[in-house]
Amino acid sequence: MxxxxxxxxxxxxxxxxxxxxxxxxxxxxxxxxxxxxxxxFKDRGIAKVDRLNQTELQRICSETHNNPPKDVRQRLEKQALAAVKFPTDGKWLGDYKKGERIAQTGVGLQWSDKPDTPAGGNCYACHQLSKAEISFGNIGPSLYNYGKLRGYSEDIKRYTWAKIWNTHAYNACSSMPRFGEAGILTEEQIRDVMALLLDPESPVNK
Ligand code: HEC
Structure with a gap:
């Protein structure tokens, strides 16, 4: 060789x-x-390792690369919608000024936070909302003029509440946080964010 x-x-x-x-x-x-x-990972402060436990929905979305078969997707969305807690007193809207602050802030749920520290919604990280705030992310659609465009009907309020409470009710593998379902925002905070989107006086609708 x-x-x-x-x-x-x-x-x-x-x-x-x-x-x-x-x-x-x-x-x-x-x-x-x-x-x-x-x-x-290890438990630290309020951040426990159990955060890594996936729900059935998260597991299915992971395993199917966010594309489950249609019947599975429909079942997951139906289950999520059925578990939405609507406002206990029938009042949909709170204070849009407080809602704006909640949309602006992303604090809360970190290991260094106290269990009773209110969390923010961080909506601007993914959405445009009011015209005054020029710094926003665009993973989600612009919500500017949300109420003006969608209308202020009972049906829209119901849809918007459910979407904020548990986004998976309308999009099984959505990347938006489950604000109510996962205990990120309280019912009162969700009312304030609802007002930001659906109060005709809110800067979102001006
Ligand atoms: C991590 C990114 C992210 C954050 C944070 C986020 N969203 Fe979203 N949101 C999305 C995405 C992506 C969509 C569109 C796709 C979908 O339906 O999941 C969406 C859709 C929506 C819709 C439906 C829009 C329509 O036209 O029907 C509403 C309403 C909404 N978000 C409100 C909010 C509010 C209020 C907050 C803050 C409390 C928020 N979002 C925070 C990513 C986010």
Whole structure:
């Protein structure tokens, strides 16, 4: 064998070894992956490791890359909608000025927060709302003129409340937080954010 053929033979052997390696590689199971992730975190303050536990919906969305089969998607949305808690006193709207502050702030639920620290909604991180605030994210659609465009009907209020309470009610694998369902915002805070979107006097509708 010449040096050249020796090198070629060695290269071929190396390729064969890699291919064989691929053939025998078994990816870690979901349980093994979760065990590694869970071992990397520990409880700290109010942030507990149980935050890593997925709901059935989150698991299905993860496993299907946010694209579950239509019947599964419909079942998940129906379940989410059925569990929405609508305002206990039938009052949909609070104070839009307080709502604006809630939409602006993203504090809360961090390990260094006290359990009773009110959380913010951080809506501007993903949505445009009032025209005065020029710094906003665009993962979500613009909500500027939300009430003006959608109207102020009972049906719109009901839809908007449910969407804020648990976004999965209308989009199974939505990336918007579940503000009511996950206990991020209180009922009173959701009323204030509702007013920001649906009070005709709110800067969102000017
Ligand atoms: C992490 C990003 C994110 C945050 C934070 C967020 N949203 Fe959303 N939101 C979205 C996305 C994405 C959509 C559109 C896709 C969908 O339906 O999930 C959406 C849709 C909506 C809709 C429906 C719009 C329509 O035209 O029907 C409303 C209403 C809404 N968001 C309100 C809010 C409010 C109020 C807050 C703050 C309390 C908020 N969102 C915070 C990402 C976010």
């Amino acid at each position: 010449t040096t050249k053929t020796l090198v070629l033979a060695a290269a071929a052997a190396a390729v064969a070894a890699v291919v064989a390696g691929c053939a025998t590689y078994t990816p870690p199971t979901q349980e093994e992956t979760m065990a590694v992730i869970k071992a990397s």
